[in-house]
Amino acid sequence: MRTAVVIGTGLIGTSAALALSGRGVRVHLQDHDPARARTAAALGAGTDEGPEGRVDLAVVAVPPAHVAGVVADVQRRGLARGCIDVASVKGRPRRELADLGGDLSQYLGTHPMSGSERSGPLAATADLFEGRPWVLTPTRDTDTEVLNLALELVSLCRAVPVVMDADAHDRAVALVSHTPQLLSSLVAARLEGAEETAVRLCGQGIRDVTRIAASEPGMWIDILSANPGPVADVLASVAADLDETVQALRSLQSSDEGERGGGAAGIEDVLRRGNSGRARVPGKHGTAPAAYEVVAVLIGDQPGELARVFADAGRAGVNIEDVRIEHATGQQTGLVQLMVEPKAAPGLSAALRERGWSIRQ
CATH class of the missing domain: 3.30.2130.10 (VC0802-like)
Structure with missing residues (x-):
């Protein structure tokens, strides 16, 4: 890969452009807001001047709802040999591109599993993706050249390629990314009207749980609007657990010893299941988490x-x-x-x- 165009110079697009530029790829930057493209260029991510001819790869870094339209436009203009997107939802953009008559063989949906509660080009870093999974969702229609370009991009960004089915990816990120964002926001929302004396007691636990609640709401509305069903399914399961936990806590207030025992058992069950789930989260170098x-x-x-x-x-x-x-x-x-x-x-x-x-x- 010698040339690329990055369309959308937010956190992900600019970080990818910085990584590519740092490894000798000539990167052209485009954004619906020219000021953001100029900012990314000033950071060393590439040039905001248009390419003179067709580039090797177009990286579409726009919200999920706009992916299909931008990819279709890239293909109509013959802007690149291959086109990928980096949105956090994969199934719907591909179906929308097919409805628009786009060439699915020259397109590949991808998703780097890396980000920040901060957004915009000024939050970007060239090492954002290092060591992080980067999901690729090829199908039987995907051209080998496009897949190879995507793999080269992942390698240049020093990420780890992971191949998945698009809909399986969307169910997975609903569980490990999209639902945690909403739960973090729900917990943080409890602090909005809390007494100042309570807020002053905030320790590391509440800071850990609410860190991503600082994320940009507009960005998350775009993401959740593109993956509402799988997220709703996970939240419904969480809601069922919450209902049972509330009842267990109410039971602990009872004067009946047997009811209190049942309440304690219910609380222990959810805590132990939490221990078991947490133990499955990969630790250092992707291995099982160690007990430090x-x-x-x-x-x-x-x-x-x-x-x-x-x-x-x-x-x-x-x-x-x-x-x-x-x-x-x-x-x-x-x-x-x-x-x-x-x-x-x-x-x-x-x-x-x-x-x-x-x-x-």
């Missing part, structure tokens, strides 16, 4: 503190597997939770104490 030990370090909110604690951990010969930061409300301090292999935790705690760090159990 947490070494919590109190740090000040000032430049260089994080770098210093990481450097001291490195001097102790300990690999940090994961990290979380919990900020203290109203204080200029926070807890850095260093996740390490259990056998390394005692030595790391001792080494950090020797270097003057305050360790919290």
